[in-house]
Amino acid sequence: MYLLSDAAQGVVPVRVDRNGVGQPIDSTWIAKVNSLALSPDGRRLAVSIAGDRRTDLWVKDLSTGSLTRLTFEGSLNYRPAWMPDGRTLSFMSNREAGKTYMYSTKADGSGVPWREHPAATDTVQIDEVVWLEDGRYVIYRAGVVEGYRNILALRLSDSTRLPLVVNRFDAYGPAISPDGRWLAYISAESGQEEIYVRPFPAADEARWAVSTAGGTQPVWANDGRELFYIDGKGMLVAVEVTASDGFAVGRQLELFSLEPYSIAPFHQSYAVTPDDQSFILLREAGAGRSPDLVVVLNWFEEVKKRMGE
Numbered sequence: 001m002y003l004l005s006d007a008a009q010g011v012v013p014v015r016v017d018r019n020g021v022g023q024p025i026d027s028t029w030i031a032k033v034n035s036l037a038l039s040p041d042g043r044r045l046a047v048s049i050a051g052d053r054r055t056d057l058w059v060k061d062l063s064t065g066s067l068t069r070l071t072f073e074g075s076l077n078y079r080p081a082w083m084p085d086g087r088t089l090s091f092m093s094n095r096e097a098g099k100t101y102m103y104s105t106k107a108d109g110s111g112v113p114w115r116e117h118p119a120a121t122d123t124v125q126i127d128e129v130v131w132l133e134d135g136r137y138v139i140y141r142a143g144v145v146e147g148y149r150n151i152l153a154l155r156l157s158d159s160t161r162l163p164l165v166v167n168r169f170d171a172y173g174p175a176i177s178p179d180g181r182w183l184a185y186i187s188a189e190s191g192q193e194e195i196y197v198r199p200f201p202a203a204d205e206a207r208w209a210v211s212t213a214g215g216t217q218p219v220w221a222n223d224g225r226e227l228f229y230i231d232g233k234g235m236l237v238a239v240e241v242t243a244s245d246g247f248a249v250g251r252q253l254e255l256f257s258l259e260p261y262s263i264a265p266f267h268q269s270y271a272v273t274p275d276d277q278s279f280i281l282l283r284e285a286g287a288g289r290s291p292d293l294v295v296v297l298n299w300f301e302e303v304k305k306r307m308g309e
Helices: 117-121 299-306
Strands: 011-017 022-024 033-038 044-050 055-061 067-069 077-082 088-096 099-106 126-131 137-145 148-155 160-165 171-176 182-187 194-199 215-220 226-231 235-242 248-257 278-284
Touching (some): 033 077, 055 088, 077 126, 088 126, 137 171, 148 171, 160 182, 171 215, 182 215, 194 226
Antiparallel strands (some): 011 022, 011 278, 055 067, 088 099, 126 137, 137 148, 171 182, 215 226, 226 235, 235 248
């Protein structure tokens, strides 16, 4: 497992099954991808790609292989998130005042990106967002304020801002359950990064610890019965959860090691396919490929010639 910034030669997006067997989405596609988001129908992959002095948002059609550029302003456009309609993307951009705020754009490249709601009501920087499927709220992580990252929500009907995880500990990586009732996130309140879950929107009513030996990158299964995360050993873990009448953590199963893949430090680095049976990850170009075997004939004779014998 390595940080995205270390992948100087680019990465290959890979579809990996629950046993850790990976297959490149497009073996000819190598790019400096630093964040990704899979569309709800699993047919399109939104990515931010670093180029010459800038990072832009693109969408890859997984059936046709076409790649469409979506951003042309600002030098940093990244961390895409699919909006509830499945046709629009929000993303972070530094196109105004040197700070990053949330913008939205059509996933097919039509129209012009526009600035989204939280930027109009907040004075702090916004660094990552996640949308509820019913479109009632957007959950976002504020930039570092007084040395700490915090998680808030905006109710879109009346622009009410709701503090969700606001304290003197880093909190980031928000992930909302498919039914919109449970918020998973990362907190360093125990002295190391761990995964926690709170009810939504009444986040102060309860808190459950999910991981106990380090945890980052929480992502919900689409059926809501599992929560995935990366443990302190760099393993992808699937946690069985009960989240009907209440929330309870069940069996935890280590799926596979993320050693060959790139993992961002403060944002989701993988996506779950709609059937919950595979994952989209980023693998360093050339990683996982067997080294070439070179056979040299008459090697001893050649050595004697070179030594003048």
